[in-house]
Amino acid sequence: MTALLEVNNISKSYQVSSRLFGATTESILSDVSFELESGKILAVVGESGSGKSTLARQVVKLEQPDSGEMFLDGKPYVSIPDLHQRVRMIFQNPAASLNPRKRVYQLLEGPLKNYRNLSRSERDDLIFQSLEKVGLSNEQAQRYPHMLSGGQGQRIAMARAIISGPQVIVADEAVSALDVSVQAQILNLIMDLRDDMGMSWLFITHDISVVNVIADTVLVLYAGRMMEMGPVKQVLESPLHPYTRKLLQSVPGVDSPGNEVVAVDVKSASDDTLPEGPACAYLARCPLADKYCAECVPPMMNLDKHLVACLKAVKSP
Amino acid sequence: MSNESSVMSRQSSVRKNPPFLLKVKNLSVDFRSHGKSISAVESVNYDACAGETVAVVGESGSGKSVTALAIMGLIRKPGILRSGMVKFDGKDLLALSSRQRRKYMGRNLSMIFQEPATSLNPSFSIGQQITEVLKLHENLNHAQRHNRALDLINEVGISDPVKCLKLWPHQLSGGMNQRVMIAMAISCNPSLLIADEPTTALDVTVQAQILDLLRSLQQKNNMGMIFITHDLSVVSNIAHRVVVMYAGQVVENCPTTELFQQPQHPYTEALLKSLPTKNSYKNKRLYSIKGSPPKAGERLSGCRFYSRCNYAKNNCREESPKLINDLQSNYRAVRCFYPLTNATNHMLDLFDDSLA
Amino acid sequence: MSKADTSTEIYDLTPWQETWVKFRTNRIAALGLLVLLILIISAIFAPLLVTHDPHEQFTDILLAPPFWADGSQSGFFLGTDDLGRDMFSRLIYGARYSLFLGFAIVSLALFFGVAIGAIAGMKRGLLETVILRLMDIMLAIPAILLAIVIVALLGASLMNAAMAVSIVLLPHFVRITRAAVITEMNKDYVLSAKLDGSRGWKLLFQTLLPNISAPLIVQSTLSFSNAILDIAALGFLGLGAQPPTPEWGTLLSSSREFIEVAPWTVTLPGLAILITVLASNLLGDGLRDALDPRIDPL
Structure with a gap:
């Protein structure tokens, strides 16, 4: 079975400052590859600066990666004219991603008008159907985004994403800006939509505690490089990469109140610099690092569908 | 500080006829707009003892931050303090004139905010900002101020204090800036620290460090702390007592372990x-x-x-x-x-x- | 629960209604709007309002003072000028020129400014640099001087003066549009509009323009007063409207030799200019506050 979405070794760098002579570029993503199967949810976890939003922009084709290829249904991105209908995106904050000057109806109408040649009544039908799927009533169609609550706004963003019948939806921190009580509603909705419509999700988040609720596979990014990828249960229960372990230990859990989170390697809080030249990106913060880690970029090792880029992965407990 | 001992210390801090450090009573704040009064916070009551962390939890709009601003006397137009009393160490804070309050508060009560980057002044170096606080509230000469600043930076776990004092806020990461904010907040050994979502803007790994820091500082100085957050998992991690707010009211006030x-x-x-x-079963609603x-x-x-x-x-x-x-x-x-x-x-x- | 109903109503307003609610509470800005409206109405209905033909000369009543001064003539309640023409009628007709020209000049500058600025902001690159440097050069020359040069090249007439003034105002619109377009282009709602298939002019008109209209509207009202002032100044210098056109600047200049014997012939057109400019500036300030989303009604 071939994967629905296949991302092969994409890299992206941005020009940071242009001086009079020459410009410096900063690598944001390097060599990221993954496969997303139909009807599955892949969570991409990373902290700020991990390149997870940049990854989202490449996957929805808002930008072109510097190198690497992407395939949907086995076909390369360049040969898919209706890619924007088949891969859709949801942003973090509905207040920012919904045009404040348009009514909900106009927002949902946008993709239909631009991509498809439909009559007014066909458009109406699709709009009301997708509103229903995200649990909103038709009355909401005439409202402006600022009249909606955060949860309703994110539902509208989801209605807009599903309206073109996509195969993949990229959700960039889609529940991070929401209150806890609303966050659960939206996570449930994502799972419902996946089950009802069979689409796949690329769920980008900084919050690893959300991951085990909805994802099938998890990909951990650090400084634009893949650290670890594998089935959620395996990665969360027996992480192989020291960074993943660190992330998991840092999450305060309510399961056992009274258990303080311990900041494991406070060697120095200012040590989050990236190494020069080829070396492991996590070198400076890693408690296990030795001289071999500083000599090359650790290759991705495959241990029974559980990928990890760490030289110390096997030896550590 | 080991994990076990801190759990012990938190569980043993059951209040027995406690001397309250801070007592907030019937605090109500309104916001006025277009001649209408909208109640943001309605008769909020809570209190905190020395050495105790009280978490105030609520979703956006629950009034948790407005309450903290009211305690600090920072309610500005269009907000109006409708009623209430804030007793701190036996002194009625709201009865002080704004000048008296500024002088008193700086030494005894301080506050840190969510966005360290916007709370620090971008046009002064870290050193200048810390010594400025010391100049205002402590009677020290130039060299003493500098040494005290070094001590403070050291205390909040920054590895190279001398270098750090010379840096500007934009040269530091969010977590480092928050450490600097904490250093400034504890510079006068306040007996109460109000922390308004101090870790919300930070990455989880950094959040863990900052929580660790706040906890150890608090235990060392026997400081009271009001910790405002929307994140219940952080609460379970740091608080002795939790005040849950909903729509401008306190709905529950309870020791942490019992609350959970x-x-x-x-x-x-x-x-x-x-x-x-962590135990949520995958794909269960x-x-x-x-x-x-x-x-x-x-x-x-x-x-x-x-x-x-x-x-x-x-x-x-x-x-x-x-x-x-x-x-x-x-x-x-x-x-x-x-x-x-x-x-x-x-x-x-x-x-x-x-x-x- | 009438209390709950009234306090939630602000949520149910469309963006423009909300702007109007905020604007309405600003008394001074509303006054500016009112004055402008009165001026516009009187300009439109000038033939019905005036007491005399503005060009008719009453040679026996030269330099008659207005009604509050000694020796005023009945029927000429704002007095007459040196050729015996009724001041009130000339001022009312003058409003037609000033207001109409103001609108025309601002519309022209707005249209081309938005188009050029949007191209610069959306395309970026070399084109943007060229446009920006050109605008910088135009801004570096004092406005009235630039206008004089343009009029000198085109020849002195009211239409040419109007063209010159709108060219002078253009760079402001270009810069504002470009800056606003660049900020908005990186926002999530524009990105999602792009993903929804909006590109080019469609993106500009349907998505960007409604969201950058606030600074443009404010700039338009402020430019409106500038346009009136510049047109009056050119008229005063003899480069704009030519006598006997009752344009306010021309009125000022043609009567300035009588400033000692008949001060009203100079004061009244000056006052008319002042009131119009002040009113549109007040309106602009009020709009700026009302359109600013940071000033939340709640």
């Missing part, structure tokens, strides 16, 4: 249940609270949680419940006509399972 074991208010219970946890919190100004009669509550009865719609102290069970209070007990909780679990 046996929430009495339906809202607290729902919040806890809707949290994704999360428990979710129906509807969304009332918007500012949308104040309803009766219990404010009525429309979202699973246990609501008829009278909840008409009558407003009061915050009632339960003196028997270790000083906890709840604003509900039908506080939850173990039995009701169990019922809901069964109901939940039958759904799934």
Whole structure:
């Protein structure tokens, strides 16, 4: 079975400052590859600066990666004219991603008008159907985004994403800006939509505690490089990469109140610099690092569908 | 500091006729707009002892930050302090003139905010900003100030204090800036620290470090702390006592361990249940609270949680419940006509399972 | 629950209604709008309002003072000028020129400014640099001087003066549009509009323009007063409207030799200019506050 979405070794760098002579570029993503199967949810976890939003922009084709290829249904991105209908995106904050000057109806109408040649009544039908799927009533169609609550706004963003019948939806921190009580509603909705419509999700988040609720596979990014990828249960229960372990230990859990989170390697809080030249990106913060880690970029090792880029992965407990 | 000892110390801090460091009583704040008054916070009561961390938890718009600003005397137009009393160390803070308050507060009470980057002045170096605070409140000469600044930076766990003092805020990461903010806040050894979402803007790994730092500073200086957050998992991590706010009111006030074991208010219970946890079973639907919190100004009669509550009865719609102290069970209070007990909780679990 | 109803109503307003609610509470700005409206109405209905033909000369009543001074003539309640023409009628007709020219000049500058600025902001690159440097050069020359040069090249007439003034105002619109377009282009709602298939002019008109209209509207009202002032100044210098056109600047200049014997012939057109400019500036300030989303009504 071939994967629905296949991302092969994409890299992206941005020009940071242009001086009079020459410009410096900063690598944001390097060599990221993954496969997303139909009807599955892949969570991409990373902290700020991990390149997870940049990854989202490449996957929805808002930008072109510097190198690497992407395939949907086995076909390369360049040969898919209706890619924007088949891969859709949801942003973090509905207040920012919904045009404040348009009514909900106009927002949902946008993709239909631009991509498809439909009559007014066909458009109406699709709009009301997708509103229903995200649990909103038709009355909401005439409202402006600022009249909606955060949860309703994110539902509208989801209605807009599903309206073109996509195969993949990229959700960039889609529940991070929401209150806890609303966050659960939206996570449930994502799972419902996946089950009802069979689409796949690329769920980008900084919050690893959300991951085990909805994802099938998890990909951990650090400084634009893949650290670890594998089935959620395996990665969360027996992480192989020291960074993943660190992330998991840092999450305060309510399961056992009274258990303080311990900041494991406070060697120095200012040590989050990236190494020069080829070396492991996590070198400076890693408690296990030795001289071999500083000599090359650790290759991705495959241990029974559980990928990890760490030289110390096997030896550590 | 080992993990075990801090758990011990938190559990042993049961209040026995405590001398309150901070006492907030019937605090109400309104916001005026277009000639209308909108209540943001309504008769909030809570208190904190020395060496105790009280977490104030609530969703956006619950009034948790407004309460903190009111304690600090920072309510500005269009906000109006309608009523209330803030007693700190036996002194009524709201009765002080703004000048007296500034002088008194700087030494005894300080506050840190969510966005360290915007709380620090971008056009002064870290060193200048810390020594400026010391200049205002401590009677030290230039060299003493510099040494004290070095000590402070050291105390908040920054590895190279000398270099750090020479840096500008934009050269430091968010976590480092928050450490600097904490250093400035504790520079006069305040007896109470108000932290308004101090870790929300930070990455989890950095958040863990900052929580660690705050906890150890607090224990070392026997400082009281009001920790405002929307994140219940952070609460379980740092607080001795939790004040849950909803729509401008305190709905529950309870020691942390008891709150997580046996929430009495339906809202607290729902919040806890809707949290994704490490043990959440994959692909099982999360428990979710129906509807969304009332918007500012949308104040309803009766219990404010009525429309979202699973246990609501008829009278909840008409009558407003009061915050009632339960003196028997270790000083906890709840604003509900039908506080939850173990039995009701169990019922809901069964109901939940039958759904799934 | 009437209390709850009234306090939630602000949520149910469309963006423009909300702007109007905020604007309405600003008394001074509303006054500016009112004055402008009165001026516009009187300009439109000038033939019905005036007491005399503005060009008719009453040679026996030269330099008659207005009604509050000694020796005023009945029927000429704002007095007459040196050729015996009724001041009130000339001022009312003058409003037609000033207001109409103001609108025309601002519309022209707005249209081309938005188009050029949007191209610069959306395309970026070399084109943007060229446009920006050109605008910088135009801004570096004092406005009235630039206008004089343009009029000198085109020849002195009212239409040419109007063209010159709108060219002078253009760079402001270009810069504002470009800056606003660049900020908005990186926002999530524009990105999602792009993903929804909006590109080019469609993106500009349907998505960007409604969201950058606030600074443009404010700039338009402020430019409106500038346009009136510049047109009056050019008229005063003899480069704009030519006598006997009752344009306010021309009125000022043609009567300035009588400032000692008949001060009203100079004061009244000056006052008319002042009131119009002040009113549109007040309106602009009020709009700026009302359109600013940071000033939340709640």
